[in-house]
Amino acid sequence: MEKEVIINIENIAKIYRMGEEKVYALRNVSLNISKNEYVAIMGPSGSGKSTLMNILGCLDTPSFGKYLFTNQDVNEMTDNELAAIRNKEIGFVFQTFNLLPRSNALKNVELPLVYSGVKAARREEMAIKALEDVSLADRMLHRPNELSGGQRQRVAIARALITTPSIILADEPTGNLDSKTSIEIMKLFHDLWIKGNTIILVTHEEDIAKYAHRIIRLRDGLIESDKPNENPKTNFNV
Amino acid sequence: MKFAEIFEAVIIALNSIRANKMRSLLASLGVVIGISVVIIMGWVLTALDDVLAETFSMMGADAMTVSKWDWSGGKKWEEVMARKAITYQQAEKFCEKIKSAEVATPYISNGGTIKYKTNKIESMVSVSGTKSEYGLTSSGEVSQGRYFNKSEEHVSSNVVVIGHGINELLFPENDALGKTIKVNGYKFVVIGVIKKQGTAMMDFMDNQVFIPLGAYSGMFGISGRSFSIIVKAGSKEKMDEVRLETEGIMRSVRNIKPGAESDFSINESKTFEETFAKIQTYVWGVGIGMTSLSFLVGIIGIMNIMFVAVAERTKEIGIRKALGAPRRSIMVQFIVEATTLCVAGSILSLIFCSGLVFAVATIAPKYIPELSFLSPVMPLKLFIVATFVSVCVGLLAGLIPAYRAAKLDVVDSLRSD
Structure with a gap:
């Protein structure tokens, strides 16, 4: 049975204007991502992978081309509709964690629920559950600066998962972590994939990409290759 | 708009004020001064109103005095003298x-x-x-x-x-x-x-x-x-x-x-009232002019600090937007913050003025008996006016910075530090 397509991109391009000059961040990219795929997007810096990630995450819209997210045309959406899509459908995990520094872990995890209008009591209940799932229940009243890098990233993952999004979009999630912690985080993603989540990993590290089941390589704003990873890494021993 | 959203924003705003005590104090100084001027002016004028009303009723509203002299002050002095x-x-x-x-x-x-x-x-x-x-x-x-x-x-x-x-x-x-x-x-x-x-x-x-x-x-x-x-x-x-x-x-x-x-002139207590009413109008006019000016300064002060807050928290705005905050929610947050700052300022001036009013009304008449008409208690309406005005100032001062925050590009603000 054909799996449900979540992301459908056709011939998209992104052009930035730098003064008089036009810079092509993406030239012509087409791809489909289906439910429960585990995709790594790779490429050297300047290849356009950040731009692609921003577009996939509905943080930005393409200059040309078509983007259907669960069959909804993203190009036609207003700012607020994009915000709603991000809130409900996309779970972000960033390289720099992007937690609110003055809020504790619990409040950080609750944040997306604030914008989807969940009542405070229910919010807290859900956030505690999400933190338990990443084994951080005992640290939930700590602020980000009182947590280690790995713990912060786990808070971010709990936050990404709280609205049960269609995709999890992780931008260099291990970029600021040591190798031992990186593997712990990759184990977490693997577990999420087993549970049926769709994961898109943006990275420039081959080691990290190897955990994914499909690897898309970008170069100069074009897809260089898009192949399944026949032997995804499943060894999480340090 | 949800109450919870505003409540959340007030909490954020209070935390932010607590984190930047000195800055917040300086920023709201204009508002503090503005509100204080309103309160003190209102207090004196209200007391004056009361005492005059009392005086006029004592003079007898049912009598008049025929005299060479004119009480209203509306006549030319030389003419009256020449009578x-x-x-x-x-x-x-x-x-x-x-x-x-x-x-x-x-x-x-x-x-x-x-x-x-x-x-x-x-x-x-x-x-x-x-x-x-x-x-x-x-x-x-x-x-x-x-x-x-x-x-x-x-x-x-x-x-x-x-x-x-x-x-x-x-x-x-x-x-x-x-x-x-x-x-x-x-x-x-x-x-x-x-x-x-x-x-x-x-x-x-x-x-x-x-x-x-x-x-x-x-x-x-x-x-x-x-x-x-x-x-x-x-x-x-x-x-x-x-x-x-x-x-x-x-x-x-x-x-x-x-x-x-x-x-000759037919003088009545009404003549007095009219003269005082005229003076009162002038005093209120000057007062309103003064307060408008200090509120303008207040608005600029708050607006300025809100622009700083938006710039400082660009990253936070980016994170919130990435996680699905609609524009309205970002706007509400900053407008509420500006308003909270103003209301905090007005509370400060209410406390200050209550103390001042009490002190002046109890001490001053001992040295200047003419001031015994001052009441040591501020009228309730002044509290209401002060709060209302401070909310308005906050809304006004917060509007443009909040709009700017709401319009920020998500990708750019996420990238900022």
């Missing part, structure tokens, strides 16, 4: 002719000195020569003893009715009746004390003494001096009728040709 004196004969003729008034009686006043034993009052005492009918007007109403009668008037007895203020000064024991005091060196027996007339603003009304006209005449002389006539209408409703008749009779008594301007 001929109202002679005793004219005043008497008027009092005989007027029908609509309940009481009409002439009186004449002069500055004088009062002495009881070693106590002497030399300034601000007005000695009035009146007839016995004066006792029938509200200005001649006694609280103790009695006003002098017809026979005392006819024989020019040396009897005196003293004002409330004089009584307080000379007889702290409140035992004036039957005592002999010296008015301009002549011995008089106190037979009555007039009911308190003025308030702090107009205590001259209580520093009067009343003696029979004949006695006055012997002391000061009356030829060439101008008399006044107190005309009691009896009720407010009769004022118009009495005023009209007064005008007509007085004009005929003074031989004024038809069409010529009257050379």
Whole structure:
């Protein structure tokens, strides 16, 4: 049975204007991502992978081309509709964690629920559950600066998962972590994939990409290759 | 808009104020000053309003005074000065002719000195020569003893009715009746004390003494001096009728040709009220101008700090937007923050002003008795006005920075540090 397509991109391009000059961040990219795929997007810096990630995450819209997210045309959406899509459908995990520094872990995890209008009591209940799932229940009243890098990233993952999004979009999630912690985080993603989540990993590290089941390589704003990873890494021993 | 959203925003705002105490204080200083000016001004003017209203009602809204002098201040000074004196004969003729008034009686006043034993009052005492009918007007109403009668008037007895203020000064024991005091060196027996007339603003009304006209005449002389006539209408409703008749009779008594301007004034407490109302309008006008200016400064201060806050928290805005915050929610957050800052400022000034008001109202009158009309408690309406104004200022000051925050690009703001 054909799996449900979540992301459908056709011939998209992104052009930035730098003064008089036009810079092509993406030239012509087409791809489909289906439910429960585990995709790594790779490429050297300047290849356009950040731009692609921003577009996939509905943080930005393409200059040309078509983007259907669960069959909804993203190009036609207003700012607020994009915000709603991000809130409900996309779970972000960033390289720099992007937690609110003055809020504790619990409040950080609750944040997306604030914008989807969940009542405070229910919010807290859900956030505690999400933190338990990443084994951080005992640290939930700590602020980000009182947590280690790995713990912060786990808070971010709990936050990404709280609205049960269609995709999890992780931008260099291990970029600021040591190798031992990186593997712990990759184990977490693997577990999420087993549970049926769709994961898109943006990275420039081959080691990290190897955990994914499909690897898309970008170069100069074009897809260089898009192949399944026949032997995804499943060894999480340090 | 959800209440929870605003509540959340208030919490964020309070945390932010706590994190930047000094900066927040300085930013809201304009608002603090603005609100303080409003409160202090409102407080003084409200107290003034009250005391004037009280004074006017005491002066008797049912009486008028015909005089050479004009109380309203609306007439040219030189013209008033040039008016001929109202002679005793004219005043008497008027009092005989007027029908609509309940009481009409002439009186004449002069500055004088009062002495009881070693106590002497030399300034601000007005000695009035009146007839016995004066006792029938509200200005001649006694609280103790009695006003002098017809026979005392006819024989020019040396009897005196003293004002409330004089009584307080000379007889702290409140035992004036039957005592002999010296008015301009002549011995008089106190037979009555007039009911308190003025308030702090107009205590001259209580520093009067009343003696029979004949006695006055012997002391000061009356030829060439101008008399006044107190005309009691009896009720407010009769004022118009009495005023009209007064005008007509007085004009005929003074031989004024038809069409010529009257050379006397009919003064009422209303005239005072109008004059004070005019002054009040000016004071409020100046006050509003001053507060507008300080609020403008306040708005700029808050707006400025909000721009700084938006710049500082660009990253946070990016994170919130990435996680699905709609524009409205970001706007609400910053507008609420600006408003919270203003309301905090207004609370600060309310506390400050309450203290100041209490201190001034309790201490100042000890040194400046004229200030005793000030109340140590601020009227509730000022609290409401202050809060309302501060909310408005906050909304206004927060609007543009909040709009800018809401419009920020997600990708750019996520990238900022």
